[in-house]
Amino acid sequence: MRCPCCSEKLYVECCEPFHLAKAIPKTAEQLMRSRYSAYVLHKVDYIVKTTIPAQQAKLDVVAITTWSEQTDWQGLRILKYKPISGVPQAKVEFEAYYQENGERKTHHEVSIFLKIQGQWYFKDPTV
Ligand SMILES: [Zn+2]
Numbered sequence: 516m517r518c519p520c521c522s523e524k525l526y527v528e529c530c531e532p533f534h535l536a537k538a539i540p541k542t543a544e545q546l547m548r549s550r551y552s553a554y555v556l557h558k559v560d561y562i563v564k565t566t567i568p569a570q571q572a573k574l575d576v577v578a579i580t581t582w583s584e585q586t587d588w589q590g591l592r593i594l595k596y597k598p599i600s601g602v603p604q605a606k607v608e609f610e611a612y613y614q615e616n617g618e619r620k621t622h623h624e625v626s627i628f629l630k631i632q633g634q635w636y637f638k639d640p641t642v
Pocket residue numbers: 518519520521522526529530531548549552
C-alpha cells in the first residue's frame with residue numbers, strides 16, 4: 516500500500532519502519548510525516564512516544580484516539596520545512612486534509628520539533 520503520508524512511496528519503505536521502531540526519523544519532516552500516517556492508521560502509541568518526553572504524561576490519549584479514529588483523513592501536504600540553525604530545532608508548516616460531514620476541511624499548522632539525544636520529537640503546543 517502507498518504510505519498515507521502522501522510521499523508517493525510504499526508504506527513499507529516510508530513510515531512503517533518508524534512505526535515498528537526499526538528506524539528513527541532523520542529529519543523533523545520525516546517525523547511529521549510518520550506522525551500523520553500514525554493518525555491515519557490509529558497508531559496512538561507512536562503519537563505519544565514521538566512527543567517530547569516531558570510532555571508525554573500530560574497528553575490526553577483518549578482525545579488523541581478519538582480524533583484519530585473519527586477523522587476521515589484525506590491527505591497531507593508539507594508546505595515548509597525549516598531547520599533552525601544553531602539549535603536542534605525545526606519548524607514544519609503543513610496542511611492536513613480531512614472530511615467532516617461531507618465537507619473537505621483543512622487543518623493548517625506550524626509545528627515545532629526538537630532533537631533530544633539524537634532523536635526528533637514533536638513539541639505539543641497544547642500541553
Ligand atoms: Zn510515509
